[in-house]
Amino acid sequence: MDAYDRITRNVSEVVTEEEVRALAESPDGKRAYVGYEPSGVLHIGHMLTANKLIELQDAGFEVVVLLADVHAYLNGKGTFEEIRETATRMQEQFVAYGLEASQTEFVLGSDFQLDEEYVLDLHALELETSLSRAERAMAEIAGGDTATVAQAVYPLMQALDIVYLDVDLAIGGMEQRKVHMLARDTLPSIDADSPTCLHTPLIADLTTGVGKMSTSSGVSISMEDAESDIEEKVNKAYCPPTADPDPTDEGEERENPVLQIFEYHVFPRFGEVVVERPDKYGGDLTYETYQALEDDLESGELHPADAKGALTAYLNALIEPGREKIRQQRN
């Protein structure tokens, strides 16, 4: 695999291919970043973009993690003091999960977002942006169904952060894509470059395979989960023997979340997967690629129950260091 293929592995969208190819050719000294609204506990959505950051570190990029405390505040996630405190805990969980501490710059949003120059640049972007565009950019990110003025300011700050953190490559889940498109369109108005972006896929709701997995609605997996919690959630997960399930009776698209988690979490971090089975059921199966596992599930060689057993074990191993960190933080 060449550098471009490695950098874009498992991403849903590359903006633009030409720009990412140029970065892949000379990654040294280039900065890639993700911003997160601080929450007390990492969950499987944070971990998906974190996987990409780890791969980018391996490829030679400098990695910046923005702990977006002001953004969380604007999005109604609590008092400023509460959010600040969770930001520190979240940083430690990222390192426990596998981000190389010595190669990662953690930045708190409020450390630069209240500077005079920043605020004036923000107002310049406000002049350039219609309320309806800001609202559309936030539709997949905002909690609650009434858009506030705070939520309209939010995407403009996210755009500006890309400039102030001197970022070459912005990473985010697909729910961030409209904010990034807004940034690409409006930043030139303040003489800044349009950012290059990579968007990671969204994992479907675990129990239905419809829509996206979310901590606020439905079942998610987090570092707070004990192995028994993971087992229970995975056992109830939707897992037909195909990566391309039929839509629901109401016509909603469905995905296979069990396969998605193998593809986007397990294979990128573990490289290969061993499914343990008693000899009377054919013995252990070893997969070196995600595709081989998907093919076996589809052909019936791999039973969904065995796939779920293996997924539970690997997910548990994945979150164990972070879970230990949370235990220490609470003591």
Ligand code: NAL
């Ligand atoms: C991501 C978030 C907040 C601010 C950012 C600034 C620059 C780049 C990325 C950023 C959080 C993100 C979320 N919008 O939904 O968690």
